[in-house]
Amino acid sequence: MRIRSWRLHLGRLLAAVLLLLVVGWISGYMLPVFVVAAFVYLGWHLYNSWNLHRWLATPQRPLPESKGIWADIFDRINGLQKQERRHRKQLEAVILEFRHATDAFPDATLVIDQNDIITWFNSAASELLGFKPTEDLGQPVTNLLRDPDFANWLAVQSQVKSTLEMISPIDSEVFLNVSAVQYREGQRLLIMRDVTNLRRLEQVRQDFVANVSHELRTPLTVLIGYLEVMQEQSTDSYSSAVTRMQDQAKQMQALLDDLLELSRLQNDTIETEEITVDVPALMAQVKEQAEEYSKGQHQLSFSVDPELHLKGVPQDLASVFRNLVVNAIRYTPEEGKIEAQWLEEDGLPVFLVRDNGVGIPKRDIPRLTERFYRVGSDRAKHTGGTGLGLSIVKHVLNAHQARLVIHSELGEGSEFRCEFPEQRLIRHKHQKAVSS
Numbered sequence: 465m466r467i468r469s470w471r472l473h474l475g476r477l478l479a480a481v482l483l484l485l486v487v488g489w490i491s492g493y494m495l496p497v498f499v500v501a502a503f504v505y506l507g508w509h510l511y512n513s514w515n516l517h518r519w520l521a522t523p524q525r526p527l528p529e530s531k532g533i534w535a536d537i538f539d540r541i542n543g544l545q546k547q548e549r550r551h552r553k554q555l556e557a558v559i560l561e562f563r564h565a566t567d568a569f570p571d572a573t574l575v576i577d578q579n580d581i582i583t584w585f586n587s588a589a590s591e592l593l594g595f596k597p598t599e600d601l602g603q604p605v606t607n608l609l610r611d612p613d614f615a616n617w618l619a620v621q622s623q624v625k626s627t628l629e630m631i632s633p634i635d636s637e638v639f640l641n642v643s644a645v646q647y648r649e650g651q652r653l654l655i656m657r658d659v660t661n662l663r664r665l666e667q668v669r670q671d672f673v674a675n676v677s678h679e680l681r682t683p684l685t686v687l688i689g690y691l692e693v694m695q696e697q698s699t700d701s702y703s704s705a706v707t708r709m710q711d712q713a714k715q716m717q718a719l720l721d722d723l724l725e726l727s728r729l730q731n732d733t734i735e736t737e738e739i740t741v742d743v744p745a746l747m748a749q750v751k752e753q754a755e756e757y758s759k760g761q762h763q764l765s766f767s768v769d770p771e772l773h774l775k776g777v778p779q780d781l782a783s784v785f786r787n788l789v790v791n792a793i794r795y796t797p798e799e800g801k802i803e804a805q806w807l808e809e810d811g812l813p814v815f816l817v818r819d820n821g822v823g824i825p826k827r828d829i830p831r832l833t834e835r836f837y838r839v840g841s842d843r844a845k846h847t848g849g850t851g852l853g854l855s856i857v858k859h860v861l862n863a864h865q866a867r868l869v870i871h872s873e874l875g876e877g878s879e880f881r882c883e884f885p886e887q888r889l890i891r892h893k894h895q896k897a898v899s900s
C-alpha cells in the first residue's frame with residue numbers, strides 16, 4: 465500500500481477530528497457529535513469491507529468503486545488481478561507451445577509415476593500405441609502394453625539402464641525401441657521410437673549375407689574337392705601353388721561357416737531350446753579339439769568342476785568355448801601355456817581361458833567383438849582366423865545374459881572370462897573334480 469495515500473487518509477482523519485472538536489465545543493454536544501461521527505466512519509469501513517468480501521466471493525463481478533483509502537485498496541487489487549491475468553496468458557501460451565511441440569514429436573512419449581500409472585502422453589502415443597486420452601490416462605502402463613518382456617524390462621530398467629525392442633500393441637508389423645528417462649522422484653519419461661525401417665534394413669542385410677554365404681558354399685566345396693585331387697596328382701612345380709589355393713579355399717570356407725553361424729544367431733525367428741547343458745562333457749570335446757589344433761605345440765591345461773552344469777543352448781555354448789580356446793592357441797607362440805577353467809566363482813558359473821601369448825593393446829580391447837575387427841590386420845592374416853569368432857561369442861553370451869570380461873597385456877598374455885548369471889547354474893552332485 466502506498467505510504468502517500470495513508471498519510472492523506474490520516475491527515476483527513478485528523479482534520480475531521482479537529483472539525484468535530486470545534487462543532488462539539490460550539491454546540492455543547494461533544495460526546496454525541498463524536499459518537500455519531502465514529503458510527504459514520506465505522507459504517508463506511510463496514511460497507512467497503514462488505515463490498516470487498518462480495519467481490520472476493522465472485523471475482524468475475526466488476527471491482528467495486530470507492531473513495532479515499534478504499535479506492536486505493538481496490539485500485540491495487542485491480543492491478544494485481546491484471547498482472548495475474550497476464551501471467552496466466554503467458555503460462556497458457558507456454559503450455560500450448562509445449563503441447564504443439566510434443567504433438568509434433570514423432571516418437572510416442574509418455575510419463576509414468578512411481579506406480580507405473582500413466583499421467584501424460586502425446587498424440588504420437590495414440591497413433592503408435594492406440595492410447596485414448598479419455599480412457600487411458602490414470603491406467604497402469606502394463607495394463608495397456610501387455611508384452612511380458614516390457615513388464616520385466618520396466619521392473620529392472622532403472623538399474624540396468626538398457627533399451628528394449630518390442631512389437632506395437634496395435635500393429636504386429638511395427639517394431640518399437642523403448643527407452644526411459646528418470647526425472648524427479650519416481651517419475652519416468654518413456655520414449656518409444658518406430659524402428660521398423662531400421663529392422664527391415666537389418667533383416668535385408670542379414671538375409672543377403674546368409675544367402676550369399678549359402679550360395680558360395682556349394683561351389684567352394686566342389687573347388688576344395690578338385691584341389692585335393694590335383695594335390696595328389698600335381699607335379700613338384702604346381703604343388704606349392706595347389707597348396708596355397710587349398711589354404712585360401714579353406715580360409716574362405718571357414719569364413720562362410722562363421723557368417724552362416726552369425727546369421728543363424730541373429731535370426732530371432734529361429735526358436736532355440738534351452739536345456740541343462742552338461743558343460744564338463746562339452747569341455748572334454750573342446751579339449752580334444754584344442755589338442756588337435758595345437759598339434760602338441762602348446763602346454764594345455766583344463767580344470768573343470770564336474771558338478772557344474774548350465775541352463776542354455778548346448779551347440780552355441782560349445783561354439784563359445786571352442787572359439788575362445790582356439791583363439792588362445794592361435795595367438796600364443798609355440799611352447800606357450802593355455803589354461804581353461806570351468807568353475808563357480810562367488811556363486812556365478814564362470815568359464816575362463818588364460819594364455820601367455822601375444823596379448824592385445826588396451827585400445828583394441830573394447831572393439832574386439834565387432835565383426836571383422838582384428839588387432840593389427842597383418843597379425844591376423846597368418847593365423848587362419850576369420851575376424852568373426854568373438855562376435856559369435858558375444859552374441860551367444862548376450863542371449864544367455866552372460867558377461868564377457870577381457871584382461872590383456874601386450875606381450876604378456878590374455879584372459880577371456882565369461883560370467884553367466886546365477887539363475888543358470890545347475891549343480892549335479894557326487895562326482896569328482898577333473899583336472900589335467
Ligand code: ADP
Nearest residue numbers: 791792795838839844849850851852853854878
Ligand atoms: P579371429 O578369427 O581373427 O581370431 P576373433 O573375432 O576371434 O577373430 O578375434 C578378434 C581379434 O582379437 C583377433 O584378430 C586377435 O587379434 C584378437 N584376439 C582374440 N583372442 C586373442 C588372444 N587370446 N590373444 C591375443 N589376441 C586375441
